[in-house]
Amino acid sequence: MKSLLKFTAGVFLAFLLLTNANATPTQFxxxxxxxxxxxxxxxxxxxANILAESSSYNGLDGHLVTVTSDSEWTFIKSLTDYRDNLWLGGTDSVTEGTWTWVTGEAFSFTAWASGxxxxxxxxxxxxxxxxxNTWNDIAGTSTNYGYIIEYEETSAVPEPATMILFGVGILGLAGVSRKKIIQFYNSNR
Structure with missing residues (x-):
């Protein structure tokens, strides 16, 4: 029983390490x-927008980056090694001249190039x-060299149903009978 638990924990740890091998987000x-x-x-x-919105990191949902301050823009510039042609999460496709962020945040900070x-x-x-160093408006059909994802920090408190499901899964891996799992689930509802 203990060897099964150690094996399961090892597989789980290996899975976590391998699934995050390609993602290297940096926290601001x-x-x-x-x-x-x-x-x-x-x-x-x-x-880029679809890919960013379908991305997650440590349970946080991603979206194309929104820039709301000079300090955040300075951080992003250094993170990108000052590369050109990376997509950001701003658009005026709904109303020409009215720029919005994909998240609906206020578009108050700007870093537009001259003109x-x-x-x-x-x-x-x-x-x-x-x-x-600056921003440019460009046609969305243009092919750029990449994009920047922002993962929003959210509450770290898991919802109760998730914890129950996780607990039932662990009990199942530990070899607890189905009857005992159902009794456990029913007693915690």
């Missing part, structure tokens, strides 16, 4: 407390530009 501790990840791949804005946004050729999406 002095600011938002959120986590950020730079993904380098050729992609248009819609695909931007200019809507040249119907440019409705936000990217890093000029050695990653």
């Amino acid at each position: 501790v002095s600011g938002t407390g959120n986590w950020y990840e730079v993904i380098l791949t050729t992609v248009n804005w819609d695909s 931007e946004p200019n809507d040249l050729r119907n440019e409705d999406y936000l990217e890093t530009w000029q050695s990653g």
Whole structure:
């Protein structure tokens, strides 16, 4: 029984280590407390947005990065090694000239390059530009070199149903009979 438990714990630990092997988000501790990840791949804005929204890190949901302060922008620039052509989570595709973040946060901080946004050729999406120091509006169909994901920090308190499901799974792995698991579940409802 103990060897089965040790084996199961080893498999579980290996699974955790392997599933996070490709993700290396960095936390912006002095600011938002959120986590950020730079993904380098050729992609248009819609695909980057879908990929970012389908990403998670340590149980936190991802989205294209939103920049709400100068200190956050300074952090992101250093994180990206000042790269051009990385998608950010800003758009004015709903109403031309009214920029919004994908999260609905206020679009109050900006780092536009001189003369931007200019809507040249119907440019409705936000990217890093000029050695990653400023922002540019660009068409969403353009293929950029990557995108930046922001993972929102949320409450670390798990919901009760998750804990019950986790407990039942552990009991099952430990070899507890189905009858005892059902009794345990019913007594904790």
